[in-house]
Amino acid sequence: xxxxxxxxxxxxxxxxxxxxxxxxxxxxxxxxxxxxxxxxxxxxxxxxxxxxxxxxxxxxxxxxxxxxxxxxxxxxxxxxxxxxxxxxxxxxxxxxxxxxxxxxxxxxxxxxxxxxxxxxxxxxxxxxxxxxxxxxxxxxxxxxxxxxxxxxxxxxxxxxxxxxxxxxxxxxxxxxxxxxxxxxxxxxxxxxxxxxxxxxxxxxxxxxxxxxxxxxxxxxxxxxxxxxxxxxxxxxxxxxxxxxxxx
Ligand code: PGA
Numbered sequence: 419x420x421x422x423x424x425x426x427x428x429x430x431x432x433x434x435x436x437x438x439x440x441x442x443x444x445x446x447x448x449x450x451x452x453x454x455x456x457x458x459x460x461x462x463x464x465x466x467x468x469x470x471x472x473x474x475x476x477x478x479x480x481x482x483x484x485x486x487x488x489x490x491x492x493x494x495x496x497x498x499x500x501x502x503x504x505x506x507x508x509x510x511x512x513x514x515x516x517x518x519x520x521x522x523x524x525x526x527x528x529x530x531x532x533x534x535x536x537x538x539x540x541x542x543x544x545x546x547x548x549x550x551x552x553x554x555x556x557x558x559x560x561x562x563x564x565x566x567x568x569x570x571x572x573x574x575x576x577x578x579x580x581x582x583x584x585x586x587x588x589x590x591x592x593x594x595x596x597x598x599x600x601x602x603x604x605x606x607x608x609x610x611x612x613x614x615x616x617x618x619x620x621x622x623x624x625x626x627x628x629x630x631x632x633x634x635x636x637x638x639x640x641x642x643x644x645x646x647x648x649x650x651x652x653x654x655x656x657x658x659x660x661x662x663x664x665x
Contacts, residue, residue, distance in 0.1 A: 422638065422665040423579060423622045423645040425455035425540065426652030427480060427508065432458055434465065441469040443655035452645055452665040455506055456652075460494050467503030478506030478540070481514055484527035486534070496528075496535035507532050508647075510562070511542045512585045522562060526569030533574040540579045540647065541566055542626070543606075547586035555584070556605050563606060572614055579622040580606060581647040587627025589650055596636045596643070599625045603642035631660035638665055 432440070437458065448454070457478045458466045467477045483493035496507060508514075509532065510525035525541070532539040543562040545555040559582065567575060582602050587594055594602070603623045611618035625637050626647030637643050645665060652658045 420620060420622050420644050422452040423455065423624055424450065424452045424662045424665060425457060425478065425506070425624065425645075425647045426658050427457045427511075427626075427647055427649045428459065428652060429480065429513070429649060430459055431653055432462060434462070437462055437465055438469065440655045441466070444659050445473060447656065447659035448662055450662040450665055452662060454662055457506070457508060460499055460502070463499060463502035463504055476505050477503050478508065479504045479537075480508050480511065482507050482528060482531055482537075484524065484531045486531070496531040496537055500535045500537055504537060507537045507539055508581075509539045509541055510566070512544055512583060512588060516585075522565035523569060525562075526566045529566055529570040529574050529578070533570075538577045538579065539575070540581050540624070541575070542581045542583050542647070544583040544585050544588075544627070550584065550586065555602065559602060559606060560609050563609065572617070575621075576617065579624060581624045581626045582606060583626035583647060589628070591628050593628040593630070593633050593637070594625065596640050599637055599643055600640035603640070607642055629661060631657050631664065634661045634664035
């Protein structure tokens with residue numbers, strides 16, 4: 419049995435005061451059997467970790483550099499975010515691929531870095547609207563998963579999660595229909611299962627893309643949807659608690 423996971427990706431949002439208020443609003447409303455993850459901007463990892471002291475909530479980073487240290491002005495390494503309390507890291511988010519030119523090679527190097535630092539990578543994959551319209555969604559997503567597996571190696575994915583996030587659903591208010599999400603998740607799990615059946619059975623595959631309190635239950639009810647990666651709706655503590663509790 420896979421334990422469901424709900425992760426809140428704040429992206430580049432939050433200030434010290436906002437975070438303290440968010441934690442005061444969110445924590446008392448939780449009644450969830452899911453593994454819960456909060457992904458603040460890296461500079462606030464320590465603050466969030468301290469604010470969650472005594473609560474069964476994991477803190478994660480939204481991105482890291484592949485190298486452990488070095489002359490990479492403005493970057494932060496997997497070892498550094500681990501030192502700040504992170505246990506999880508997103509890799510290959512479509513905003514990283516789109517705005518920062520991250521290729522499958524870079525994404526794979528970050529999976530290797532996460533493994534090296536003892537972080538669980540959440541490998542984000544997803545097709546664009548054009549790719550979906552052309553009927554290429556499965557092929558695109560499987561290519562993204564396969565390149566990372568090939569470049570990083572299966573052993574680096576032993577504790578990984580996958581987040582299926584169709585690019586056309588991220589931040590748009592458009593959500594994949596539960597049946598379409600299920601189809602993509604089953605396609606990914608089926609592909610993993612051909613070479614690594616045991617890993618495929620236990621790997622959480624999260625859905626991301628305009629998850630809200632109003633659609634979370636239906637999405638999470640699908641057999642291969644093991645929870646959600648939530649962006650915009652995670653900024654609202656009440657809404658995010660409802661999503662966490664929808665598991
Ligand atoms: P969204 O973002 O929930 O705002 O669509 C999801 C994500 O980017 O992880």
